[in-house]
Amino acid sequence: MVLSVRHYLFIAITVLALFLPGRATLPPLDRDEPRYMEASAQMLRSGDWVDVRFQDKPRYLQPAGIYWLEAASVALTGTLEKREVWAYRIPTLLATIGSVLLTVRLGALLFGTPAGLFAGVLLAVSVLETAEGRMATIDSCLLLAVMLCQTAIQRLWGDRDASSPTPARWAALFWASIGVGLMLKGPVMLIPGLGTPVALALVERRTDWWRRSRPGWGVPLVLAMVLPWCVAIWLVSHGMFFERAVGNNFLGKVASGQQAHGLPPGYHLLVFAVAFWPGSIFAVLAIPFVWAQRRAPAVRFLLCWIVPHWLVFELIATKLPHYVLPTYPAIAVLAAAALASPAGVGWPRPLWGRVLVGLYGLVWLTLGVVLCLAGPVLLWRLQGVVSVPAIVAAGLAMPLVLLSAFLLLQRRPQDALLAVSGGAAVAYFGIFLCVVPNLSAIWLSPRIAATVRAVRPCPTSVLASTSFSEPSLVFLAGQDTRLVNPDGAASFLAGDRSCGLALVGTRDRAAFDAALAREGIGVRRLARVEGINYSNGRHLVLDLFAVASATK
Structure with a gap:
């Protein structure tokens, strides 16, 4: 059976149904997702599409691509002031559907229709894709860019012995997908984008097929996609973006474990059992098939996709599960090929x-x-x-x-x-x-934001928060939310006695009271919010205060 447009439409609808639950009910997940959301919202409010910011601080970690996508999604849905989380997650939903469809297509092209369908199922129900496909972060969109890139590489490399030239659209797809990936996550895109061709060249000891990619105009195409924003952000940030994004963020992760994520090689292999569940057991059972077929062109191509990317991220110091997500479609196709083969997957002989x-x-x-x-x-x-x-x-x-x-x-x-x-x-x-x-106990930010809206003395009241400083609070309570220490909260109330609000935890109450005494103001408690900050596991008791009267 050859998959038709109707088949792909049915698959897309199925994936949509699988990934819709939770998109609106799942609050912003600290700490990365709300930073993307808030920075995208601020980009839309300010009209500045170059300089990415979270509150008044520059966010110089990645290029602006993901923020453009989320800001466009929010603008099209008209939900900016409503702070609807689902609107920011639309790009990841569409990217997830696209990645599954391309996985099905690739598996069907290389090993037949059953293998394509099995591969799509394995990717769609994997734990890591289930999580990433519901969050407004980069990785699902980056996965789609990688899938487009690998789809183009497969065609260009697959035509290596053909007498006629490969249609130019495949070269355009290859270079354009690299440009998109660079605008999403910078040099990270080059690991799969160039790693696979280099691995194929080393394994086969031939590079003649590379001419089919038309680098003569392909490289200028990538530069045309990337350079305008690079020049603009260089001028705006006075070079600070590249110092932080490339020097600190990208190269820093290679040399040392950032944000307590430094782990030894083997981490991704260990986590694979969970991250690719339920497909992990089928991938393990497919190893004998893959080994036996390792010289087959289709298997060789997929291994040259997986191995370089996996090795790079096992060797760098900083490790997070989603770093190897771009290899999961290839792993899914290999496992599916074993499932669909006459011999099937099997237990090893020894x-x-x-x-x-x-x-x-x-x-x-x-x-x-x-x-x-x-x-x-x-x-x-x-x-x-x-x-x-x-x-x-x-x-x-x-x-x-x-x-x-x-x-x-x-x-x-x-x-x-x-x-x-x-x-x-x-x-x-x-x-x-x-x-x-x-699970309201762990969703502190939505409860705090709702409480503030219910009891605030003025429609324009601004919140100053101590003890709880998660980015999700800024997104839900407003861009002007202050994340301060107890002294800062007392000073803020002293400066805005009519409308100011302060959120103070019990562990900061003594310092807050001392600061209030120095400011000469009294406060009244408007509400209390209790729960667990799941980011660090702490149980918090947070009181919301406003100025009661002046004593000075």
Whole structure:
């Protein structure tokens, strides 16, 4: 069967249905996502499309591409002043759909239609893609740029022995996708964009096919896409952007672990069991197939996509799970190819190999059980709530996960994939529809913002917050929100006695009271918010104050 436009439309609708739950109910996730959201909102308010800022501080970490996408999405939906989180997440939703479609296409092209469909399922239900595809951050959009780039490379390289030239549109796609990736995440795009061609050249010892990419006009195309903004931000920031984004952020991650994310090589391999679940067990079972077919052109291409990217991010000091997300479509295609092959996936022949796979399978099954039970357990532990819908979702997902393990033991891997994918989808629906909206204990920022709106003395009241300084509070409470120490909160109230608000935690109350005494003002408590800051695990008791009277 050849996939038609109708088939791809059906796949797109299915992915849309899978990733819609949670987009509006999931609050901004500290700390990166609300920084992207707020910076995009400020870009839209100011009309400055060059200099990216979070409040009054420059955000010189990546180029402006993701902020342009989010700002455009918010502008088109007219939700700027409403602070609707779903509007900022539209680019990642569209990018996720596009990435899955391209994965299906690539798998079908290289190994046949069943392999393409299996690959799309493996990517769509993976834990990491499920999380990244719901957040307004760069990585899902970067994944789409990488997929477009690799799709073009596959065609250009696949025509290496053809007598006729490859149509210019494939070269244009290759260079344009690199330009887009550079505007999203800077030099990171060059790792998959140039890593795959270099690996293919080293393995095959030939580079003649590279002429098909038309670098003579392709490189100028990339420069035309990137240079105007680079020149503009150089002038605006006086060179500071490149010093911070390339020197500190990019090269700094290579040399040392930033933000407590320094970990030894092997981290991504270890995390893969969770990040690619439920596909991780199928990827492991596909290893014998991949090894046997390693000289086949399709397998060689995918390995030259995976290995350079994976090695680079295992070797750099800073490690986060999403760094290797651009390899997941290729891994999904390889696993799907093994599933769709006549021999299928199988257990290794040596006894030690069977033992290792068996242990990995136990870990995989445990992760599935934990994922099914996580929602109801979290609601009970954090809220003391017994959610019947969450329990029903877990009750439906659990048998499918257990059935998939049984089917794997019965050597029915395709049926196992369908069962566990259904279980994962049900578990995700339960988490994002029944659990996330009810976990109010950990969603402090939305509750604080709602409380401020309910009790503020003036429509224009500004909040000064101590003890709780997450970026999500700035996004939800307003760009002018002050993140200060106790002295700063007291000074702010002294300067805005009629409308000012201060949010103070119990651990800062003594210092705040001392600062109030020095300012000669009294305060009245308007409200109290309690909960857990999930970013650091602290239980917080936060009081909202306004000036009561002057004593001086």
